[in-house]
Amino acid sequence: MEPGPAAAPAPLPLRLPLRLPLRLPLPGERMGVPTPKQFCPVLERPLISYTLQALESVCWIKDIVVAVTGENMEAMKGIIQKYQHQRISLVAAGVTRHRSIFNGLKALAEDQPDSKLSKPEVVIIHDAVRPFVEEDVLLKVVTAAKEHGAAGAIRPLVSTVISPSADGCLDHSLDRARHRASEMPQAFLFDVIYEAYQQCSDYDLEFGTECLQLALKYGHVHAKLVEGSPDLWKVTYKRDLYAAESIIKERISQHICIVMDTKDENHVGHHLEEILKNELNHVKVTSGALCPAGRDLEQIILEQCYSYVCVNVMSPDFEKTRRLLNMLEESNLSILYPVVVISVYFLDYKSVPFDQKMENLMQIKEYAKEVKKINILLCGLLIYYPQEEQNLQASLRQGATIIATLIKERNSGLVGQLLVA
Amino acid sequence: MEPGPAAAPAPLPLRLPLRLPLRLPLPGERMGVPTPKQFCPVLERPLISYTLQALESVCWIKDIVVAVTGENMEAMKGIIQKYQHQRISLVAAGVTRHRSIFNGLKALAEDQPDSKLSKPEVVIIHDAVRPFVEEDVLLKVVTAAKEHGAAGAIRPLVSTVISPSADGCLDHSLDRARHRASEMPQAFLFDVIYEAYQQCSDYDLEFGTECLQLALKYGHVHAKLVEGSPDLWKVTYKRDLYAAESIIKERISQHICIVMDTKDENHVGHHLEEILKNELNHVKVTSGALCPAGRDLEQIILEQCYSYVCVNVMSPDFEKTRRLLNMLEESNLSILYPVVVISVYFLDYKSVPFDQKMENLMQIKEYAKEVKKINILLCGLLIYYPQEEQNLQASLRQGATIIATLIKERNSGLVGQLLVA
Numbered sequence: 001m002e003p004g005p006a007a008a009p010a011p012l013p014l015r016l017p018l019r020l021p022l023r024l025p026l027p028g029e030r031m032g033v034p035t036p037k038q039f040c041p042v043l044e045r046p047l048i049s050y051t052l053q054a055l056e057s058v059c060w061i062k063d064i065v066v067a068v069t070g071e072n073m074e075a076m077k078g079i080i081q082k083y084q085h086q087r088i089s090l091v092a093a094g095v096t097r098h099r100s101i102f103n104g105l106k107a108l109a110e111d112q113p114d115s116k117l118s119k120p121e122v123v124i125i126h127d128a129v130r131p132f133v134e135e136d137v138l139l140k141v142v143t144a145a146k147e148h149g150a151a152g153a154i155r156p157l158v159s160t161v162i163s164p165s166a167d168g169c170l171d172h173s174l175d176r177a178r179h180r181a182s183e184m185p186q187a188f189l190f191d192v193i194y195e196a197y198q199q200c201s202d203y204d205l206e207f208g209t210e211c212l213q214l215a216l217k218y219g220h221v222h223a224k225l226v227e228g229s230p231d232l233w234k235v236t237y238k239r240d241l242y243a244a245e246s247i248i249k250e251r252i253s254q255h256i257c258i259v260m261d262t263k264d265e266n267h268v269g270h271h272l273e274e275i276l277k278n279e280l281n282h283v284k285v286t287s288g289a290l291c292p293a294g295r296d297l298e299q300i301i302l303e304q305c306y307s308y309v310c311v312n313v314m315s316p317d318f319e320k321t322r323r324l325l326n327m328l329e330e331s332n333l334s335i336l337y338p339v340v341v342i343s344v345y346f347l348d349y350k351s352v353p354f355d356q357k358m359e360n361l362m363q364i365k366e367y368a369k370e371v372k373k374i375n376i377l378l379c380g381l382l383i384y385y386p387q388e389e390q391n392l393q394a395s396l397r398q399g400a401t402i403i404a405t406l407i408k409e410r411n412s413g414l415v416g417q418l419l420v421a
Numbered sequence: 422m423e424p425g426p427a428a429a430p431a432p433l434p435l436r437l438p439l440r441l442p443l444r445l446p447l448p449g450e451r452m453g454v455p456t457p458k459q460f461c462p463v464l465e466r467p468l469i470s471y472t473l474q475a476l477e478s479v480c481w482i483k484d485i486v487v488a489v490t491g492e493n494m495e496a497m498k499g500i501i502q503k504y505q506h507q508r509i510s511l512v513a514a515g516v517t518r519h520r521s522i523f524n525g526l527k528a529l530a531e532d533q534p535d536s537k538l539s540k541p542e543v544v545i546i547h548d549a550v551r552p553f554v555e556e557d558v559l560l561k562v563v564t565a566a567k568e569h570g571a572a573g574a575i576r577p578l579v580s581t582v583i584s585p586s587a588d589g590c591l592d593h594s595l596d597r598a599r600h601r602a603s604e605m606p607q608a609f610l611f612d613v614i615y616e617a618y619q620q621c622s623d624y625d626l627e628f629g630t631e632c633l634q635l636a637l638k639y640g641h642v643h644a645k646l647v648e649g650s651p652d653l654w655k656v657t658y659k660r661d662l663y664a665a666e667s668i669i670k671e672r673i674s675q676h677i678c679i680v681m682d683t684k685d686e687n688h689v690g691h692h693l694e695e696i697l698k699n700e701l702n703h704v705k706v707t708s709g710a711l712c713p714a715g716r717d718l719e720q721i722i723l724e725q726c727y728s729y730v731c732v733n734v735m736s737p738d739f740e741k742t743r744r745l746l747n748m749l750e751e752s753n754l755s756i757l758y759p760v761v762v763i764s765v766y767f768l769d770y771k772s773v774p775f776d777q778k779m780e781n782l783m784q785i786k787e788y789a790k791e792v793k794k795i796n797i798l799l800c801g802l803l804i805y806y807p808q809e810e811q812n813l814q815a816s817l818r819q820g821a822t823i824i825a826t827l828i829k830e831r832n833s834g835l836v837g838q839l840l841v842a
Contacts, residue, residue, distance in 0.1 A: 148590065154583065158657050159602040160631045161582050161595070162575065162646070169569065169643040173603065173634040174582070174595075181580040182594065210581045213594040222590040225583070230658045236579050237651045239664035246663030365841075405834030413826030417840050420786075 037235060038128035039075060042245045043338060043410070044375075047235060048076075049083045050131035050248070053336065056086055058135045061124070063117055065107050067093040067100035083335060089117060098205045098214075101125060102197045109194055119190060122146060125211055126185040131244060132231035133185055140226045145187035149221035152186035152212045153228030180225065183232045186211055192219045252306040252337050253407050255284045259297065259310045261320050268346055268385055268392070269311040275400045276309070297324075301331045307407045308341045316345055316360050318367060325371055325378070334375035340407050341371075341378045344399070346385035361418055368416030379406055380418040395421045458656060459549035460496060463666045464759060464831070465796075468656060469497075470504045471552035471669070474757060477507055479556045482545070484538055486528050488514040488521035504756060510538060519626045519635075522546060523618045530615055540611060543567060546632055547606040552665060553652035554606055561647045566608035570642035573607035573633045574649030601646065604653045607632055613640045673727040673758050674828050676705045680718065680731045682741050689767055689806055689813070690732040696821045697730070718745075722752045728828045729762045737766055737781050739788060746792055746799070755796035761828050762792075762799045765820070767806035782839055789837030800827055801839040816842045 038048040068076045091107045093100040110119040144151035165171040196218035212223040277285045288297035310321045321343040368378040399421035459469040489497045512528045514521040531540040565572035586592040617639035633644040698706045709718035742764040789799040820842035
């Protein structure tokens with residue numbers, strides 16, 4: 001079956017060698033950090049795991065080949081195991097970018113008798129340090145590669161490009177409108193790029209940076225250029241790691257599930273829900289119930305909601321929260337991202353058995369310590385109740401602000417705290 | 422006086438027109454946000470204010486000229502007033518980058534009779550959206566401009582640059598090693614760049630992007646290219662705002678001052694200080710005392726320390742914290758950045774008058790609300806004391822983690838909270 005250029009996402013006979021730009025004169029030199037950039041933690045998970053996750057989520061990508069240096073091979077195997085990555089084959093990296101890609105291609109070529117992989121029609125080449133690649137652009141480059149033989153994502157230039165003279169002065173500047181930055185992913189008919197690599201010179205393998213140029217030089221293929229999104233950028237400097245972490249935090253905070261233990265729509269817990277809906281623009285707030293059988297909550301967990309607010313009406317115990325935590329633990333949801341759970345209590349601080357309630361609630365520190373081990377971040381929030389209407393509204397608004405802060409920051413340093421609104 | 426190329430930072434007869442790239446087809450289009458990027462808030466302060474602050478801190482920059490569109494003129498005046506910027510003149514922006522710069526240069530030229538500004542020998546051109554410019558690179562471009570007539574900061578290319586053909590395919594790719602990204606700042610002998618602008622064509626003014634190119638084309642000056650740091654990058658996309666915020670938060674969290682109300686070196690407060698010193702690598706931890714006369718603390722405030730830990734030994738009141746807050750308020754330190762103050766208490770929760778102590782401490786919410794108005798973020802931290810040695814060490818470590826989190830995140834959503842370690 002040969003899907004035409006306009007075909008919808010369909011299973012393509014596609015293998016993907018994922019190139020790791022592992023040859024850095026000093027590992028991670030440009031980051032100002034000692035770890036090679038693809039292994040730098042983002043929300044405590046190595047950057048490359050996010051890239052693998054993005055590629056795995058595309059069902060028509062059949063195999064993912066990663067080129068890894070010998071010294072990082074064990075670390076890479078550990079990452080694949082810990083984050084349960086699938087369809088990954090590892091090959092030895094070369095000493096340059098092009099040599100690593102060539103190794104990946106060799107592993108896919110039919111002339112490798114001991115390989116479990118088989119030769120694909122189309123191959124995608126991607127960077128380990130571009131974690132935000134989406135199915136849309138992957139499909140575009142693959143479709144264009146089928147028609148043109150090669151295709152690659154491009155972006156407008158942010159800075160003007162200039163050419164220096166030998167003495168470090170300006171020779172000429174390039175017209176920004178007539179040039180583009182070549183980004184990743186790129187896709188090729190396998191034979192086109194593999195033959196180009198087989199023919200190319202040692203100089204190309206040593207100093208080249210552009211696969212599309214090899215396809216042009218040796219395969220006479222003019223690659224189709226596809227406009228990519230800004231999120232395709234290459235994580236290069238320390239600031240890029242900061243940006244990646246903020247983008248990921250923002251994405252996993254777009255959906256908050258409120259688990260309420262009452263159906264009474266006049267209850268103050270519902271007022272809190274309303275305020276959260278109003279204050280958090282662009283955030284989807286849904287309700288899940290723990291009973292009967294918690295089926296809708298299971299659905300929300302399946303939809304990969306990473307933020308939960310468990311509202312406890314007058315019951316100063318952890319029964320509901322514990323059931324939610326059990327469901328989350330069974331789902332394995334927190335393997336990839338930290339899950340935030342905020343347990344909210346409406347409490348009259350001045351009531352006589354308050355001390356006892358507090359003692360119950362202080363147990364949250366122990367629960368939080370337990371579930372932090374499986375990447376669940378648990379906090380408590382106390383809201384004084386009943387109180388006069390105006391003060392109550394102020395408390396609920398402050399509660400919403402605290403909830404939004406805990407979900408947005410997703411910082412493990414504050415787990416087990418009982419916050420007060 | 423004419424400082425030679427190797428001269429140290431000295432008062433230069435320099436005026437700086439700061440160019441705002443205000444002509445965006447849709448304001449802030451590339452950011453995915455509605456506000457023009459230079460006015461986007463970073464830690465609640467507009468980005469351009471950080472850039473102005475960086476330039477103001479260089480004593481030999483005499484005047485700063487900012488080109489602003491009519492619709493943003495009032496907002497810009499408000500920013501200058503609120504953040505107390507000095508040496509700023511505003512001119513009307515043009516409809517393109519080059520027209521805005523030309524307007525800035527005209528304001529500095531002697532032939533403008535109604536201007537308070539006078540013609541400088543050297544002029545720097547900079548972007549409003551590059552807030553991390555440092556004196557070092559400014560001095561380098563100015564020194565080189567004096568020798569060569571023009572100079573600009575450059576960076577290695579992150580992506581390969583390609584040239585597309587008319588049908589959207591690859592025409593050729595450029596050798597990455599032989600090209601550079603042209604960044605800012607740039608510096609010029611005033612006459613060189615002003616004459617270039619006077620001579621240049623409408624096409625240049627409309628479609629040009631590179632001032633160094635104008636100096637070459639009309640002034641026959643081959644600009645000296647100066648290697649800049651990665652931090653010179655242009656805040657262009659939403660992710661760049663995230664990165665800028667993280668960089669700023671990191672920078673202002675590098676110095677923590679611990680204010681202790683005891684000189685007893687065996688006291689548990691000093692153990693906390695030791696743990697903070699050990700756990701926060703690269704962070705400078707200094708001690709300040711409130712008495713006598715708090716002179717060393719005044720010095721620390723003058724050195725722009727933005728993070729304070731006020732350790733209260735067995736006294737569950739806000740007396741010391743209030744004195745610190747008063748000193749901070751008088752210093753105006755929090756005009757530019759949010760100042761974090763964490764008030765630490767060592768308390769026996771089980772002692773009889775505990776309820777009363779807590780009632781005292783709950784007042785922190787009211788204090789926090791007050792000082793938040795002047796950009797001071799106040800939180801409390803309770804550490805159970807006395808307790809068994811091993812547990813105490815665990816509590817102190819957790820306390821240090823909470824302190825580090827509050828300082829690093831600097832989020833106003835949690836002010837007034839009493840956290841428990």
